[in-house]
Amino acid sequence: MVVLAKAELEQIALPAAQPPMADVRAVDLSAAPGPDRAAAARTLVAACEEQGFFRVTGHGVPQELVRAVEAAAAGFFALPQAEKEGATGEPVGYGCKQIGDGGDLGWIEYLLLCLTSAGTKIRIHTYVVVSLLPKTIPDFAHRLAYVRRELLEEYAAAVRRVACGLLELMAEGLGIEPADTISRLVADAESDNMLRVNHYPPAPRPEQQAGRLLTGFGEHTDPQIISVLRSNGTTGLEIAGRDGAWASVPPDADSFFINVGDALQVLTNGRFRSVKHRVVVSSERSRVSMIFLGGPPPGARLAPLPQLLGDGGGRSRYREFTWMEYKSCSHRGRLVDDRLRPFEN
Template sequence: MVPDKEAAAGAPFGYASKRIGSAGDLGWIEYLLLCLAPAPAAAAPAVSTLPCAATSPTPPCPLRCVLLREPIGGNIIWFVCSRCRELLREYSAAVRRVACDVLELMAEGLGVGPADALARLVAREDSDSILRVNHYPPRPDQLGGGPNLTGFGEHTDPQIISVLRSNGAAGLEISLRDGAWASVPHDGDGDSFFVNVGDTLQVLTNGRFRSVKHRVVVNSEKSRVSMVFFGGPPPGERLAPLPALLGDGGRSRYREFTWKEYKGSGCKGRLADDRLCRFEN
C-alpha cells in the first residue's frame, strides 16, 4: 500500500487491503467500504487526504477527497468530502431504487402484498445499507501456484439484496448445487447489473429465494473493479418469514431475530461459514 492509503485504513468503514473482516480471511483485493447512513452534523478532524476522483486532473484539482471519521454507536464511521459525497449519494439513491424495483417484482411473483412488503425495508431512511468499491489488481506472475488466485473468498451476502456493477472484467463465480463453481458471464461493456439474493431475503421468503454462495477469483492481467450496493434492513427490525409464505401448517423455517443480532453473529465467523443455520427452527 502507498502511504496515503495506509494512513486512511480504518475499521469497520473506510479503506482496507487484503484483510477481509476480523476473522482472518484474506484476499487479493483492496476496497472502500462506505456507510450510506446520513452524515452527522459535526464531522471529526480530517485524518487523511486522498486525491479527489470526482474532478479532472487537468488542470490540477484544488480539492482533496478528505476522509473523515466519527464515532457513532461505538463504531468509527468514515465520510468523504462533500463533492464526492454528493456523487455517492446520487449513485446510491439510483441503485437503491433499482434494488427496490427488483424486490417489488419479487413480491409480485410470490403473490404477497402489499407491493412493498420486501422493498420497504431497503427504502427506509434508517435502513442499514452500505456501498462497497472493490479493486482486484492483476495477478502477479511471481505468485505462482494454480491458475486462480482468491480475490474474495466464498460467501453469501447477509443483507436483503445486493446490486453489483463491474468494469466488465471476469472473475465472479457462483457455487452450483453439486458444489462446482460456475463463472458468471462478464459484461464486456460494464453497463449491466448483477443482482444477488441475500441471507435476509431467504429468511423473509421462508426459503423460496435462496442466497447463493459466490466468490471472486483473479485469473487475468486485467484489473477487476466492482461497486456493490448492499441493501439491508434497519438495525432494530425484527425479521421472520412473511406470514403469506409459511405454507401448509404455518411452518416457519427460521426463528425471529433482529438485523443487528444477525449482523453481529455473522461478524464473528469466517466468510464461508453458514450463518443462517444458527437461526433455523
C-alpha cells in the same frame, strides 16, 4: 498495492481451473405493466429459486454516472499506499487483504462506505469521504470531497432505486401485498445500507507463471437482503450451483448483477436461496466492482413472511431475530461459514 507474504499467498492460492460459463437469467426492470411485467416477475422468482442470482436490464442508471464512479474509484486505488491507509474509520473506510474479523485473506483492497437515508436521498457519511483524501492536500480537498460525495450520493441513490424496484417486482411475483412489504426494509430511513468498492489488482507474475489462481474474495453469501453489483467488465466472479459446482459469470458492460442475501432467504422461508459466490484473480487487468448492500434497519425483526407460510400456517424454517443480532453473529465467523444455521428452527 496489495502485498502478501509467501505464506499468505499460499493460503489464498487455488489450482488453475476453467469452470463453465454460468447461464444467468436476465430480468427487465423497465417492463411495462401488463403481460411483460408479469413475465419479468416470473423470471425473477424463478432465478431467485434456482440460482439466487440474476442480471437486470432496463435499470435506468445512466452509463455516464457509472463510468464516473468507476473512474473515481480507480483514481483512489491508484494513490500511494500510505495515503490510502490513511482513509480508515470504524467500521468503514479502507481495507487491504484482510476480509472481516475471522482471519480470511484475499488479493483485494477495498472501500466500505456507510449510507444513511434522508427522505428519498442517500447520504454518504461526510467524515468517510473527507478521510479518503490525503492530509497533505491543501484546502481545495474539501471542495473535492464535496464533489466526490455528491457523485457517490447520486450513484448510491440510483442503485437503491434499482434494489427497491426489484424487491417490489419480486413481491408481485410472489403474490405478496402490499408491494413494498420487502422493499421498505431497504428504503427505511434507518436501513443498514452499505456501498462496498472492491479492487482486485492483476495477479502477481510469479503466481501466473506457476499456473495458479488467487482468491480475491473467498466463498461466501451476503448477509443482507439484496446486493446490486457492478464491475468494470473484467472476469473473476463465480457462483456456486446447488450441486456445489462453480460457474464463471460472463462480464456484462451494461447490466447489474443481483445476489439474493441471507436475510431474503429467511423472509422467503428458504424458497429463495442466498447464493454462494467468490472472486478469483487470474487476469492481467485490474477488476473494480461496486456493490450496494441493502440491509434492514438494525432493530428490524426478521422471520419468514406469513404470506409465504400458507393458509394452514406452514412450518417456519427460521426463528425470529433482529438484523443486529444476525449481523453481530455473522461478523464473528469465517466467510465460508453457514451463518444462518444458528437461526434455524
